[in-house]
Amino acid sequence: KNGGHYPIIIVGTGYGSAVAAERLATQGHKVLMLEVGLDWKGYKQQNPDFKFHKMTFPGKESTWMNKKPQAPIELGNMARFDEFTGVLQRIDYEHVKVYLGKGVGGGSLVNGGMTVVPDRNYFQEIYHKVGVELSDAELDEFYTIYFPRANDGVGKQDAPEDIVNSKWYKFARVGVQEGIDAGFEPVDVPNLYDFDYMRKEIAGEVPGSATDKEVIYGNNYGKRDLTKTYLKRALATGNVTIMPQHKVVEIKENFDGTYQLEIEQIDTLDRAVETKTFTCDKLFMGAGSLGTTALLLKSKLKGGLSKIDANVGKYWGNNGNTMASRNTLNFIGHTSRGLKQSTMPIRGLSNFDDPEHPFFAEIAPMPVMGAYTGLYLIVNKLKKFGEFSYDLTNDELKLDWNESHTAHMRKNAEFFLDRMNEHGSKGWFGSKFSNNKMLMPKNGVDESICYHPLGGVVLGKATDLYGRLKGYKNLYIMDGSLIPGSLGVNPYVTITAIAERNIDKIISQDF
Template sequence: MAEHVDVVVVGTGFGGSVSAYRLAEAGKSVVVLERGRKYPPGSFARSPAEMRNNFWDPTRRQYGLFDVWSFRGFASVVSAGVGGGSLIYANVLKRKDENWFVHDEPLHGGGYETWPITRADLDPHYDAVERMLTPAPYPLDHPDFSDMPRTKAMREAATALGLEFERPPLAVRFAARPGGEPGTGLPIEEAGYGNLHGEQRRTCRLCGECNIGCNDGAKNSLDHTYLSAAQHYDADIRDMCEVRLIRPLSGGGYEVGYREHQPNGVTRARTISCDRLVLGAGTFGTLHLLLRNRPRLPRLSRALGTRFTGNGDLLTFLLKAKDRDGVRDLEANRGPVITSAIRVPDAVDGEGITGRGHYIQDAGYPSFVAWLVEAANAPSQLNRIFGFAAKRLLNAIDRSPSTSLSHDLSELLDDGVFTESSVPLLGMGRDIPDGVVRMREGWLDVDWTTETSEEYFSGVRATMRGVSEVLGGEYRDNPMWLTKRIITVHPLGGAPMGRHSGEGLCDPYGEVYGYPGLYVADGSAMPGPVGPNPSLTIAAWADRLCDRLLGGGESEYGSTVEPMDQHCSEGAVRVPEEPAGRGGPAGSAGLSFTEEMTGSFALGETEPRQGELVGRRDERGLSFRLTIAIEDLDRFLDDPSHLAKATGWLHCDDLGGRLAVPFGRFNLLVPGSATDTRHMYYRLHLDDLAGNPLTLTGHKDLHDDAGPDLWSDTTTLYVRMYSGHVYEDDEPGEPIGAGVLHIRKRDFLQQLTTIRATGPDPLGSVERFGRMFLGRLWEVYGPRGPEDEE
């Protein structure tokens, strides 16, 4: 591997492009790898032949713009090209609603949705992205743009329904420069960083072609903004480069293998290494990379592939709208695709509100789509064709001298009422993020359906039906809804952020748990639906990620993030503070012993006694062998928590056999709430054979009950297993298993032989430890006088 850079960015969507610009601007050497090609103004497909080849399938040497995925519960359309989804999105840049950053919100069927970041965390980054993309609402108040009937109709419907209406910010140039006088087809004044395409751009001509690529360059898409700025700061943007391999390097950093697609169909393998790797390949692209490379990344959290959502996307139709004068002209084939939005509040927004919130937006389309729709209006079209043919036949029979076909040809064409009075409606909002993404036979597979989100979709359809009724139109579901399938253009989740590795694949700054220097910067990191159009939130998230990546420091969520000018070793994950220092002060006394316990344990149980019963019945068990190390005995004896270090191994067949315990904490004889009670606590961090982090917690309860219970109390450990590395202040969530362990008598006798002391007076250290241990036991189990009984 001859080529090495500071950062490799995979993908040029909102996460990848923002990251490329921020890191290049900071002076880092950046290579951006994009699987698709560049699309300068005028290069987007328009003819049938061009459209036929405008799909992405490199196995068939197709390298077009649209990548269409089909899964059991939905279909999805994403893009391949320099600029990612911004090439085909509808330009809306809305901030996520403040109250919709939910925290531990229960979900149907179990689990919860939680956002470990807030609106306040993202607001400064929203500001930064808006300064770059300069969004502005559709200029309905300007005379040249005021003739937009569907925008006015949506406002009328929102008012009648008592709902919020707005013209959302659009990343579209309506004026030659931000804040200038709007006009159609004006030459656009470029920013100081220039434009990577080197082509003249022109302001919006209201052609409705936003979703198939803007040939005027009127969209402030990422190639015209962030990527042009990144190139200005010497980022190396390589198109037609499809990443396939990710491998962590033993000395830190990552190796990235990719295919370089040649115009003649030849593919060449390339490799590059980097100190930092940022994944911004879009939800499907990033998930495909992580799942495909999981054998090379064995410590990836079990959260990989979870919390997938379609952001509540739903497409329906408002047909044949009418007003008091007859047909209502909506003119959906004019203007940018989206010009308006109606907001329906969520139960989290305040008292008296029920249901999950959503947005309804109008959806324009290109003029040629109107021709296709009218031609597809089969009954009307057949009647006109038969009428035209009959007239021609009669003229031929009676040998009419009339040779004028003008009127007959005009009658052959439809009056256009169907398309002029109809408009698609787009819904999006807070569906249930319970999808699971896996690899199956080499293909990405998503298990998500509308079933658990049925209540949400019922609410969206009810709002759309209300809009249709207010505007005198007919409501129609998308034909796919007959099988409860949807089309989403906003796939999110699968590599969710979380407060710890049991909850998320990456921390709330995008760094992947267990893999320092590996970041997720796109929509796959969203832990649930954004609600409104997610592009701005993804971009702001990536901007925040870059602040952390460039600034370094300690993340309170589990990653040690070093500034980029420092070397990052592969092992620099969250390191809990050492419980008794690193070896103690020079010359201090230390002591250690080895403890072995075994018992019955069952996955799927949450209570230790029940886990013991089930484990005993099914012959399932768990055992461990731990070395308890007190590295500063004086500190240990003075500390009421009597904290020591625990390392060793744990064996459980259901978890894959013997697993190393590289870190653990042990508390000996901690005072309880009552004077005659003591407790021993265990907290062990380990990873299963697949690299998924786990935590075993356990406690021994010492209390003098009736009968001889000293032996059973000190040798019985009640344990629970949790996903993720759970720290002392963390909420552990639901256990994944539970059971009860015991010290056998022969193991206890063996344990006594393992006591080792260090320091200037080893025998004295053992004596001091023994006095403390036996003294605490005497306080619990020794005979009590009358004053102790009161």
């Protein structure tokens, strides 16, 4: 079916796409957004009883096309349900499992809301590592204009004192104290969750979300996902149309320089119910690190985008993501972290300046059975990049990523746990915490969990310095694929800031 011609098409509705949509629509441009996942607002209207699932009771909408939950810590692991195009997808490679948010809003639907600007030196260093030099003037621009704009755009807030001191964040306060005792630097982590709403949750005046085990399968209240910020503002212009359940499967450049997109409209079992062809003058890619890289590599092999630069597929990383956990079964004398824990993290521990073991550890909540369990998402630096290729026979993206990429991440996590066990929290009779092998059998550490896939179409390598894909005109990359594998902190503010910077330039020069 001919789906028609549009001046601008944006693929995806995550951070990069949402920024492009808002900026273009505010300038008066008509924009079509194509999203493979569901429009969850529409789904709620059609199913008034539907609520995003708590971590403890996942139902079919929690998970993309699987009969059981795929969460790294399966609090609800007894659950079984029908397959469905749910909100959290896990893509398994041999040595890493990548988690993605699905639906209008992309990763913002499932993420933990941590809103962190990367260290300026490391931001420069990681691009330098791939041979892209960001000048001081460019960095100044990032840190004085685009990071603040991104923070405002997503709704960053610092956790207020009364919230920090509530019982819901005892896990964070205890975690910080243990970290200080172990010689790590405490870090306040802003979040985009609406803390005024959380205050009312705590007072029992409104339904709980962060205080009721909601995150990773979506939040029903309180969290400022993109449908409450960028996408809301974009839609309010009247210039944006979003087509959910529209999967882009291939891209072709036409002779006249326009682009043709092959689309499958899918049902809630990920089956094509209709195939469509759209064309556009300008194409913006925001399908995320894996989604955008896959589409470009596939379209290159199929001949539709044959001039694509050899750098597409390179410089991928897991942002050093490594989960770690410690616990004690001998509670006596140990300080409880509390049975009630908010799902939105607000504190971390840094060891980033240590040349031997540089990392940042997010103090993560364990809203169930977490009173004597510490859980951390450790963000390491990257030593070696992964690389994608595309397998046309099986129609899938392949990833070269193995233990040689992650060995130092495991070592750092084990170093962190050792120090925390040794110095942080001693119970009576000297009893200590130890690595939590019940939760993570390999010594309390799991380097296979990736929440932060980054890279594949890196800024300055596969694109120019503003995301224009090399070899093509009017084809722009906006998402996490622009970042070479690592940031040292949680990534969406940086993705948002880069998108804000790219779209500024593109609007002023290419329209």
